[in-house]
Amino acid sequence: MKISYYPGCTVKTSAKNLENSALPLLGMFDIQTEELDDWYCCGVTFSQSADNLMYQLAPIRTLVKAKESGNKRLLTLCDMCYNTLKRSSLVVKNDPEKQQTIRDFMYLEKTEFKGDEIEIIHILSLLREIGAEEIKKRISRKVNNLKVAPYYGCMILRPREIAIDSAEDPRLMENILNTLGIETVDYPFRSDCCTSYQIVNEPEIVKAHTKKLVNSIKKRGGDIIVLSCPLCHFNIDEIQKQIAEEDESFETIPVLYFTQLLALLVGIDPNVNDFSLHYIDPRPVLERKGLL
Numbered sequence: 001m002k003i004s005y006y007p008g009c010t011v012k013t014s015a016k017n018l019e020n021s022a023l024p025l026l027g028m029f030d031i032q033t034e035e036l037d038d039w040y041c042c043g044v045t046f047s048q049s050a051d052n053l054m055y056q057l058a059p060i061r062t063l064v065k066a067k068e069s070g071n072k073r074l075l076t077l078c079d080m081c082y083n084t085l086k087r088s089s090l091v092v093k094n095d096p097e098k099q100q101t102i103r104d105f106m107y108l109e110k111t112e113f114k115g116d117e118i119e120i121i122h123i124l125s126l127l128r129e130i131g132a133e134e135i136k137k138r139i140s141r142k143v144n145n146l147k148v149a150p151y152y153g154c155m156i157l158r159p160r161e162i163a164i165d166s167a168e169d170p171r172l173m174e175n176i177l178n179t180l181g182i183e184t185v186d187y188p189f190r191s192d193c194c195t196s197y198q199i200v201n202e203p204e205i206v207k208a209h210t211k212k213l214v215n216s217i218k219k220r221g222g223d224i225i226v227l228s229c230p231l232c233h234f235n236i237d238e239i240q241k242q243i244a245e246e247d248e249s250f251e252t253i254p255v256l257y258f259t260q261l262l263a264l265l266v267g268i269d270p271n272v273n274d275f276s277l278h279y280i281d282p283r284p285v286l287e288r289k290g291l292l
Helices: 016-027 053-068 079-094 096-105 123-130 132-137 172-179 203-219 230-246 258-265 283-288
Strands: 002-006 032-035 073-076 119-122 147-150 224-227 255-257
Touching (some): 016 258, 073 079, 079 119, 079 230
Parallel strands (some): 224 255
């Protein structure tokens, strides 16, 4: 199966290990990703102003390019890219007047986009489609009592019209991991916002949230956190290092992308994970649990 692929900016810079683990993983299930020839930053966050249509141009222009690719589906790995592209497509689909205004702004584009021509799909949704049983057939490593804490954050669960799972009790990652024979940690903050860009001007808020999150997982015996959002990864991974420097009693926990864990389980070259990009080195835990 061929599917168009939108990487976004972060996946090509600080989150290369997300892409480098995800694409080979999909290849094992005969999914061929075709990166868009011409793509743009998604805009990072969806506009908080309903009438700020200029903010919609970047994501809509990318969706125009996706339509021109000839594929009906567009894959995203980044949660924020998914949220922005999906919500922008709904703006165009549900409001003909705004659709026309955006089209007028983009008069140099030869292709029109009406909002319903492209299905935007997140990597976790695609893995759910592949099916846990199919993934299980490819498992080549047996782990030693690994306890995993899935973290969803907010961007793939809110608002409701774009959610890939329940915002109150998401189970997508748990269902896959449990089928693979891996124990998951149930804790109360799985779908909380990671505090997003508060890291820029209110770092203490981020530290407090990350400390609460990590302590909750450690209390329940968790070994690693898995997620899919690069911003969540930064706010949980990098901030732990800062907390540990300030509080000697704080116990850190490694943070991996969900695709990194699956890539290890199915025997893909561990080098694709580039653990040098991690602030909390996951290798000691992964070695102890039989994954390296």
